[in-house]
Amino acid sequence: MPQPDVELVDVSKEFRGRQQDVLAVHDLSLAVAPGEFFALLGPSGCGKTTTLRMIAGFEQPTRGEVLIRGVAMQGIPPFHRPVNTVFQDYALFPHMTVRQNVAFGLRMAGLSREAADQRAAQALELVQLPDVSARRPRQLSGGQQQRVALARALVNEPAVLLLDEPLGALDLKLRKQMQLELKAMQQRLGISFVYVTHDQEEAMTMADRIGVMHEGRLLQIGTPAEIYDEPVDRFVADFIGETNFLEGRLETLSAGHGLVRTHGSDLRLMGVVPKERVSPGADVTLTIRPEKLTLLPKEARSGEEPGDAGAEQHLLPVTVVATSYIGTDTRYEVALGGGLQVTVRLQNYGARYDTTYAVGEPAQLRWDAANARVLLR
Amino acid sequence: MRGERAERQPWQGLWLATPTLFWLLVFFVLPLLLVAVVSFMTRAQDAGGMLPFTLQHYERTLGIFSPILWRSLRIAALTTLLCLMMGYPLAFFISTRRSTVVRSLCLFLVILPFWTNFLIRTYAMRTLLANEGTINGILLDLGLLLQPLRLVDNQFGVLIGMVYGFLPFMVLPIYASVERFDFRYVDAAHDLGANDWRAFWRVVLPLTMPGVLAGSALVFIPSVGAYVTPVLMGGVRGLLIGNLIARQFGGSGNMPLGSAMSVVMMSVVLGIALLYWLIQRFTAIADGR
Numbered sequence: 156m157p158q159p160d161v162e163l164v165d166v167s168k169e170f171r172g173r174q175q176d177v178l179a180v181h182d183l184s185l186a187v188a189p190g191e192f193f194a195l196l197g198p199s200g201c202g203k204t205t206t207l208r209m210i211a212g213f214e215q216p217t218r219g220e221v222l223i224r225g226v227a228m229q230g231i232p233p234f235h236r237p238v239n240t241v242f243q244d245y246a247l248f249p250h251m252t253v254r255q256n257v258a259f260g261l262r263m264a265g266l267s268r269e270a271a272d273q274r275a276a277q278a279l280e281l282v283q284l285p286d287v288s289a290r291r292p293r294q295l296s297g298g299q300q301q302r303v304a305l306a307r308a309l310v311n312e313p314a315v316l317l318l319d320e321p322l323g324a325l326d327l328k329l330r331k332q333m334q335l336e337l338k339a340m341q342q343r344l345g346i347s348f349v350y351v352t353h354d355q356e357e358a359m360t361m362a363d364r365i366g367v368m369h370e371g372r373l374l375q376i377g378t379p380a381e382i383y384d385e386p387v388d389r390f391v392a393d394f395i396g397e398t399n400f401l402e403g404r405l406e407t408l409s410a411g412h413g414l415v416r417t418h419g420s421d422l423r424l425m426g427v428v429p430k431e432r433v434s435p436g437a438d439v440t441l442t443i444r445p446e447k448l449t450l451l452p453k454e455a456r457s458g459e460e461p462g463d464a465g466a467e468q469h470l471l472p473v474t475v476v477a478t479s480y481i482g483t484d485t486r487y488e489v490a491l492g493g494g495l496q497v498t499v500r501l502q503n504y505g506a507r508y509d510t511t512y513a514v515g516e517p518a519q520l521r522w523d524a525a526n527a528r529v530l531l532r
Numbered sequence: 533m534r535g536e537r538a539e540r541q542p543w544q545g546l547w548l549a550t551p552t553l554f555w556l557l558v559f560f561v562l563p564l565l566l567v568a569v570v571s572f573m574t575r576a577q578d579a580g581g582m583l584p585f586t587l588q589h590y591e592r593t594l595g596i597f598s599p600i601l602w603r604s605l606r607i608a609a610l611t612t613l614l615c616l617m618m619g620y621p622l623a624f625f626i627s628t629r630r631s632t633v634v635r636s637l638c639l640f641l642v643i644l645p646f647w648t649n650f651l652i653r654t655y656a657m658r659t660l661l662a663n664e665g666t667i668n669g670i671l672l673d674l675g676l677l678l679q680p681l682r683l684v685d686n687q688f689g690v691l692i693g694m695v696y697g698f699l700p701f702m703v704l705p706i707y708a709s710v711e712r713f714d715f716r717y718v719d720a721a722h723d724l725g726a727n728d729w730r731a732f733w734r735v736v737l738p739l740t741m742p743g744v745l746a747g748s749a750l751v752f753i754p755s756v757g758a759y760v761t762p763v764l765m766g767g768v769r770g771l772l773i774g775n776l777i778a779r780q781f782g783g784s785g786n787m788p789l790g791s792a793m794s795v796v797m798m799s800v801v802l803g804i805a806l807l808y809w810l811i812q813r814f815t816a817i818a819d820g821r
């Protein structure tokens with residue numbers, strides 16, 4: 156990787172409180188490559204905003220180091236950092252016009268009023284909002300304010316743009332549209348974005364890479380596909396999309412595949428073990444996405460012998476417990492015996508696959524070891 | 533909410549205000565009209581007014597008494613300025629305390645003086661500052677002075693007394709403004725390259741201007757007509773227009789002259805209030821409110 160635009164090295168942030176201290180960010184390391192769209196994803200209170208504020212310079216790390224384009228930011232105030240922020244509620248100055256808002260950064264940088272106004276007008280055009288420059292922020296819709304906030308930050312040509320849930324206040328339709336626009340703009344400008352969101356779909360849609368945070372820790376960094384298909388942590392698997400969890404104990408481990416004996420019933424299921432995280436004997440969780448499971452009629456046979464320990468594919472006898480039709484696909488709750496239950500999603504292709512399963516009907520569940528993950532509990 | 537209010541007739545619910553309106557009519561509007569009428573009358577033997585009507589009192593007010601009017605305006609302006617320069621930082625300090633307990637305590641201390649009669653407090657100030665008072669006494673005893681500093685019985689004394697007396701009226705409205713101020717705007721200004729100084733002038737001050745204007749009005753207007761403080765702290769050399777007016781209503785005074793002075797003073801204050809209102813309206817429009 157070339158020199159990162161932003162680098163965090165073992166950064167921790169502790170807020171001292173009267174009753175107790177809050178460890179908002181814990182030993183967080185990440186690097187954002189030039190031109191990269193990096194999303195920080197996590198539930199409320201996990202420390203996303205705090206991380207962003209440490210990059211911007213509003214908070215000082217308790218430990219660790221923040222570097223921007225290779226320069227350590229220790230002791231450098233926000234107004235001397237080559238980054239700009241789009242704030243969660245935009246924080247547009249209410250006493251200034253849109254033009255004055257957008258020109259503010261340029262004026263602070265010493266540009267003349269004329270030059271600043273001209274560049275502000277260009278920036279407003281960039282965000283497709285050329286006609287509102289004489290208005291006050293209060294006279295704009297939420298979506299327009301969002302664009303002004305974007306223009307106000309981008310006009311300064313920052314090395315990195317920091318965005319804190321910039322679309323959080325918009326309705327769903329507008330949000331979807333802005334997601335695409337933002338992504339397109341980021342690619343056109345080639346500025347790296349650090350984008351904070353708690354919306355996994357938003358992160359998946361926009362980001363080149365996602366960092367998933369939980370309780371102040373960065374659990375996994377990866378492309379959307381890696382995060383979705385190859386979670387290395389139970390929380391990550393749970394937070395992104397829908398998934399099944401089966402608890403058990405790891406029996407054997409070979410060539411990256413682990414055999415898990417589930418608790419309760421003595422099913423033995425195979426899954427991929429993420430690098431050297433788990434060793435035999437450990438309590439583990441098997442996770443597999445509902446759409447990566449398949450139901451077959453009771454009498455069907457797969458290519459391999461079912462149920463064999465070590466086989467990459469298992470066929471397990473199951474009973475359908477509940478079904479729900481949700482348009483594009485149908486969800487089946489199926490019982491594996493021993494009180495275990497998993498969700499299966501089958502796509503509704505149409506007449507070709509008209510096999511459906513009624514409640515109470517016996518069937519077979521196809522389990523692909525390559526799609527299952529063995530995670531530490 | 534706004535729509536609901538707009539739909540109402542302007543006079544609907546007026547009866548809610550009638551007790552106050554009646555009170556003001558009898559004890560404010562009528563006396564005021566009386567003063568206005570008397571100001572154009574000739575002085576009678578008993579210091580009251582009689583016909584014929586004349587403009588001579590206005591001539592005297594704007595003539596020989598205008599220096600005192602100017603002095604009053606100047607001291608009031610200076611009082612306002614000093615209160616602003618001390619009150620703004622104080623209000624800022626108080627409203628940025630994290631703990632609500634500390635904030636309440638500070639506010640309590642600001643209004644604590646109101647619990648004691650203003651006259652008594654001013655006497656106490658005088659006791660501190662007089663030639664033979666506490667401060668001069670200590671400085672003389674320590675040998676730091678050969679003769680007492682003249683801290684009272686002049687305009688300086690009036691200024692000290694007025695700033696002391698009116699400071700809370702400046703602090704409270706500014707406190708309310710800063711309290712409401714959203715400090716994320718400061719983050720935004722910093723983010724866009726403004727240092728603390730520029731963030732203050734470009735963002736904090738404009739957005740807390742309503743408090744500054746309200747505080748200034750609350751200090752300036754009563755300062756112009758101040759009566760007690762000039763008497764106790766100013767002596768003969770510190771007399772202001774309020775004292776001059778009061779003197780005209782005594783036995784050997786001149787009520788028409790006093791009335792004319794009152795009308796002039798009120799007009800000046802009203803003019804300044806109008807200016808204040810215009811500024812406020814202007815900044816309100818600037819805020820898009």
Ligand SMILES: Nc1ncnc2c1ncn2[C@@H]1O[C@H](COP(=O)(O)OP(=O)(O)OP(=O)(O)O)[C@@H](O)[C@H]1O
Pocket residue numbers: 170171172177178179197198199200201202203204205206353
């Ligand atoms: N100034 C502060 N003082 C004390 N604690 C703080 C402060 N700022 C944040 N915290 C705490 O740090 C933790 C992380 O907060 P942060 O705002 O970074 O979360 P977040 O991931 O942005 O959440 P959200 O999605 O709700 O915005 C929280 O527990 C929060 O209460």
Ligand SMILES: [Mg+2]
Pocket residue numbers: 203204205319
């Ligand atoms: Mg946040």
